Amino acid sequence: MEHELQKAGVEVVYANEPTGGTESGRLRTRRYGQVDAELYKIAMNEMSMGGQVQHAVGGWNHGIPPYPYVAVVDENAPPPTRGRFGEARPKKKLVPHPDVRRFDATRELCRLRREEHLKAADIIAILSAGPERYPIEGQWTHNRVEGLIRNPKLTGYQVYNRKASRTGRPGYSRWNPISKWVWSPGPVHEAVVSLEQWKQAQEVTAMLQAGTEGGPLLRIQAAAGRRGLTVTLVDSTGSHTRYRIGAQQVVLPTPIPDRRPADHREPGACGVSEVIECQATRRGRLWVAYEPEHGVYGSGRTLRLVRESVEDGLALVGVTAEVKIIPVTPELETLRAAEDARTTALAKAVEALALRRASRSDIALATGASVKQVKLLLARPAEDLRTQADPDSLRSDGNPLVGCPAVM
Template identity: 95%
Template sequence: MLTAFGPPIDLSDLSNYIQVDTRPRRSAFVGRVSTKDHQNPSSSIPRQVTLAAQRLEPGEEFAQYYWDVESGMLPPEARGLGPREMYEALRVPTPRDGGLQDLLAHAELMGITHVLAERSDRVARAMLTSLTVEHELQKAGVEVVYANEPTGGTESGRLRTRRYGQVDAELYKIAMNEMSMGGQVQHAVGGWNHGIPPYPYVAVVDENAPPPTRGRFGEARPKKKLVPHPDVRRFDATRELCRLRREEYLKAADIIAILSADPERYPIEGQWTHNRVEGLIGNPKLTGYQVYNRKASRTGRPGYSRWNPISKWVWSPGPVHEAVVSLEQWKQAQEVTAMLQAGTEGGPLLRIQAAAGRRGLTVTLVDSTGSHTRYRIGAQQVVLPTPIPDAVAQQIIENLECAA
């Protein structure tokens, strides 16, 4: 900004009278569309380019184009990760030199001096993210310009307009999340399923549900409820799987061995895995209730979902489909799972206690030396290493079963 209080004589011939950026002006476009389904990238991105281009110098053209098709709620490190093939299939007439991550990584290297966007929420809806992007580009000597901001005036006025716009973008994001969450909660309360049906179920359209309406993004998907899978063996397999954890205190590897040994009785596509077994044991939908919000999918880490605490889960007021296990049985299984995960010693000992309990016996600690512990099982005493190896625990369980 030139000052109104200049020198008393003409000093414009001095070399440092005006600081000149020796870099040639090189502007890049940055844009974003929420999703390929809810907005049309082939029309939205070119429209954004047209609006942002109004802030180019006369005769100037964009040197590069950076744009993404994804949610503006994602942090910078999770942006621009879509495969090249996806973007090519969209047939957007605007060239694409990368996404937001590529812009941040290459701006200085490519000699970019200005980044132009239609408005701030095309960078991100979260204010912290847009501020982070601006800060990183500023460190590289890049000026960020939004086409909807006024020209001229004071820097404080321009900044006030920008920050108000970023606040509005974040408030819009929060309001949309609140409305979306409210709709998903009512969906679960009504007994309708979210996501892929668990192993013993299939999802079918609920003929008694309100008919889907056509909204902004087309016709809504029909509401579906869970019903037992046509293969009745799946219900029996799931009951046995849960029983093995609840009553036998078995770990996933032991349960997998039992299920895999009898594929006719316990059918599965592919093979039984640790994630499948633990996922079924921990799935509350097996109780006949519909449950939502078990996971937080937006964690800032691509492909990673964080488990929410049970206090945040949304349950239907009552059972809405046929149950595999009761609520009490499901809770017992979760308690056993927690004990098995608590430590290497607790798991084998719990299994021994379960086996003894089936014979009406109790397991009592007598004394311990640190490396070994003596237990009384019924009228007998045994000395076991600390911690108890799985193989030793299995041998004791087999001896108890043979004695029966």
């Protein structure tokens, strides 16, 4: 301050400085006075901090009570005494809020973060959907949710010095390291969650903020949480993990493919017989198949890999069977319909030419089919050909028709 004033051409005069004398004597007196003022400020801060520490150790509250509590005067606290600045304020302790739903709402809020790994937006959606169960003045916000999850007072302990209010920016505070927090020796009010549960919630929060967890599993947990269901890991292998969602179990590949279809279509149903048939849809660069009877998903970059993935998932739930993968896309469905129409038209054309006494070789030349195909079509009734003909036999090169169900 002194240097800034000098730069501006303002003379600084200290009232306790002697007039006259040498410049060194005047500067010595000024600096001694500044040192005394600095020491006095530090001593006052230490005494104030010491009083606040004793206040927290005694179990009395600082600041506004958290959402599930109210602050009441502690009748057992030492009576307030009158000091230089008047009578001291009475000491207060935390007790549960008269509305017991607040305790339940806070406990559920913490559980959603700790067990379901939900982000604040998903928790807000759940709490806002049940205003009768989770009452709030105004509305649930990100700061309210994260502030409650972060608040260690929910463990029953009294905690002080979590934040540093003097940061040089008005209206802003910063979090102190947990090593600088002041905790009461033991619980001093009723706890919403245990200390261990609170620690677990902080670990989950840290993982969410660091981005080490997320993607499809979080979306599954959020969707299940909105329906009041929990997602619990049962067991896992190198390729799949089995989860329990409510009363059902589902087997997902590890890692879960982080791709959602553009049209949000679910994979088709799978029929279970001697061979388990599963329809596979394309999602990004992966094929994804679902077998609903056993709740098994499979994925892979190729159809062979997705078949092996489904078989591995079935093995995890004790099912050993051959899996037939049927790739499904709108374009493949269109192609299959066109191939079916061509097969029907070819059968009709062969039948019509045969009725006009055309030779098999002429029929083959006229229709573009092979003589073998013509013989097969003439050997079966047209209706049977439309419903029973093997598509593999309807190509002159002997290869399967493009777009037909592929047996892996």
